Amino acid sequence: xxxxxxxxxxxxxxxxxxxxxxxxxxxxxxxxxxxxxxxxxxxxxxxxxxxxxxxxxxxxxxxxxxxxxxxxxxxxxxxxxxxxxxxxxxxxxxxxxxxxxxxxxxxxxxxxxxxxxxxxxxxxxxxxxxxxxxxxxxxxxxxxxxxxxxxxxxxxxxxxxxxxxxxxxxxxxxxxxxxxxxxxxxxxxxxxxxxxxxxxxxxxxxxxxxxxxxxxxxxxxxxxxxxxxxxxxxxxxxxxxxxxxxxxxxxxxxxxxxxxxxxxxxxxxxxxxxxxxxxxxxxxxxxxxxxxxxxxxxxxxxxxxxxxxxxxxxxxxxxxxxxxxxxxxxxxxxxxxxxxxxxxxxxxxxxxxxxxxxxxxxxxxxxxxxxxxxxxxxxxxxxxxxxxxxxxxxxxxxxxxxxxxxxxxxxxxxxxxxxxxx
Numbered sequence: 001x002x003x004x005x006x007x008x009x010x011x012x013x014x015x016x017x018x019x020x021x022x023x024x025x026x027x028x029x030x031x032x033x034x035x036x037x038x039x040x041x042x043x044x045x046x047x048x049x050x051x052x053x054x055x056x057x058x059x060x061x062x063x064x065x066x067x068x069x070x071x072x073x074x075x076x077x078x079x080x081x082x083x084x085x086x087x088x089x090x091x092x093x094x095x096x097x098x099x100x101x102x103x104x105x106x107x108x109x110x111x112x113x114x115x116x117x118x119x120x121x122x123x124x125x126x127x128x129x130x131x132x133x134x135x136x137x138x139x140x141x142x143x144x145x146x147x148x149x150x151x152x153x154x155x156x157x158x159x160x161x162x163x164x165x166x167x168x169x170x171x172x173x174x175x176x177x178x179x180x181x182x183x184x185x186x187x188x189x190x191x192x193x194x195x196x197x198x199x200x201x202x203x204x205x206x207x208x209x210x211x212x213x214x215x216x217x218x219x220x221x222x223x224x225x226x227x228x229x230x231x232x233x234x235x236x237x238x239x240x241x242x243x244x245x246x247x248x249x250x251x252x253x254x255x256x257x258x259x260x261x262x263x264x265x266x267x268x269x270x271x272x273x274x275x276x277x278x279x280x281x282x283x284x285x286x287x288x289x290x291x292x293x294x295x296x297x298x299x300x301x302x303x304x305x306x307x308x309x310x311x312x313x314x315x316x317x318x319x320x321x322x323x324x325x326x327x328x329x330x331x332x333x334x335x336x337x338x339x340x341x342x343x344x345x346x347x348x349x350x351x352x353x354x355x356x357x358x359x360x361x362x363x364x365x366x367x368x369x370x371x372x373x374x375x376x377x378x379x380x381x382x383x384x385x386x387x388x389x390x391x392x393x394x395x396x397x398x399x400x401x402x403x404x405x406x407x408x409x410x411x412x413x414x415x416x417x418x419x420x421x422x
Contacts, residue, residue: 009412010186010419012051012162017060019115020159023183024052025175026066027165027392028083031372032076042086043375044167044392049090051164051188052118056091061113063154064095065175067124067168070132077125084120095119101126102153110157124150130173142411145178155182164188166195167393169400169408177411185415190392195409197389198400201368202233206333209234212325212356214241215339215373220394222271224338224401229282231403236332237286238325240317240341240352242268244289248305250275251288256309287325291318293342293349300348316342316349326359333365338398340377354381361386370397 026048031040055062068083069076084097093116100106101122109119124130129140129148145151151174161179164187168176179185201209211234213221221243228234239247245259250272255263263269279286291304293316302318303310317325329335337360341352360367361382369378370391384390391397399406 008416009409010184010416011192012054012164012186012188014186015160015184017055017058017160019059019061021061021063021110021113021157022055023154023158023161023179024055024062024064024118024188025161025163025165025179026052026064026188027167028066028080028087029068029076029167030083032069032078034075037078039082039086041376045083045086046090047190047392048164048188049087050190051162052087052095053091054189055162056093056116056118059115061110061115062118063110063113063158064118064120065101065124065150065154066120066165067130067175069123070125077123080120080123087118087120091118093118098122102150107153107157110154124173124175130175132171135172140172142177142181142414145174146181148174148178150174151178151182155179158183161185162188163408163412164190165408166191167391167396169393169396169406170404171396172407176408180411180415184419185412187412193389194391194393194397195400197368197391198397200366201334201336202228202231202401202403205233206366207235208328208332209334209336210236210238210328210332212238212240212329212335212337212341212360213243213339214239214341215371216242217339217371217373217394218243218246218268218271220338220371220398222274223398225278225282225286226274227403228401229278229285233401234336235285236328237282238328239286239288240321240325240356241339243339244317245314246271247275247279247286247288251279253305254309255314257311259314262313287328289317290320290324292316292321293318293351295348300351315346317352319351322352322355325356329356329359329363332363335360335363335365335367336401337367337369337374337378338371339374344377344380350381353377357382370394 028045084095087095096119098109099122106121161183292314294312343349344353357378367388371394
């Protein structure tokens with residue numbers, strides 16, 4: 001199976017796993033309710049079960065490794081018993097759980113597996129080399145990771161490695177890039193699905209291709225805009241959310257004290273030079289809001305951009321912008337979304353999100369929604385089964401569409417080349 005014209009990666013169906021021990025890397029990282037410690041939704045778990053079920057039916061002995069939370073999101077750094085319970089429900093058989101990542105108890109659990117059995121090992125983020133801070137602080141190669149505790153402990157117990165964790169494909173961690181150095185390696189069903197969809201959006205999108213970029217994680221939008229515009233992968237960029245505000249400010253619009261302070265306090269002003277550069281180079285393709293919404297006396301009000309500045313929080317796009325963006329969406333051959341148009345959690349400011357996601361749901365073109373907040377927002381208003389592809393990834397999706405090297409995909413291609421030669 002090939003995921004793009006230039007990429008070679010083994011598929012999980014390429015090998016015989018009968019009676020073999022398989023390390024299965026999933027990304028089943030879920031949002032956690034800070035008050036209860038319970039998983040708020042299990043979308044990633046639900047989408048990851050296909051490869052697990054296939055391997056179980058082949059008679060594999062499966063050691064699942066996965067992460068939950070991070071040092072940057074300490075409240076989400078919890079044990080994974082809930083994940084194992086959900087996997088068991090979906091797989092129709094018991095997926096055991098042991099709260100040990102790769103120590104003696106975990107190793108014993110893996111050794112005791114019978115064909116057709118699976119165990120989920122403890123949270124990978126219990127290990128220093130698996131947290132984001134480690135990766136950001138140190139530059140470690142896959143070969144150097146072979147000496148780490150995780151790989152030294154688990155690789156000798158396994159016959160093969162299967163990765164179905166595209167949403168962590170941008171991470172250079174041992175669980176993502178090191179096992180391929182030692183074991184036959186293949187990609188799972190979800191990984192292929194994700195890369196196929198994003199490859200289509202980036203390489204062969206039906207035109208006109210429209211990108212709707214909003215939300216408040218504007219580094220995502222700025223990470224991909226220049227790439228997709230330079231490649232003509234996008235013909236139209238519809239900006240909204242904080243991305244729209246920063247673009248407006250770069251164009252010389254005085255937003256008002258509240259919005260300008262919000263941008264400054266969060267360091268979003270650092271994107272103003274890039275905004276100006278993009279507008280100067282691709283101004284005909286980048287659309288900015290025509291009006292915005294704000295709250296006054298407990299009610300929603302709208303103001304034309306030409307009538308700004310306004311000393312109020314600007315929390316949604318207005319009716320003129322909604323109408324203009326809907327017109328672009330319904331005529332698009334491809335629609336890609338990252339980030340909601342407004343603060344949809346507040347009923348006063350859900351109008352832009354509800355309207356545009358409804359237009360996307362009904363659009364005749366190929367539609368892709370990515371990023372956790374985008375997916376949560378869309379699911380609040382529309383039938384997600386009517387979307388062409390719902391991406392489980394956030395940072396990995398952005399890095400892929402930015403044309404950057406993906407550590408996981410590079411490791412999988414290297415393993416393919418090594419196996420082909422052998």
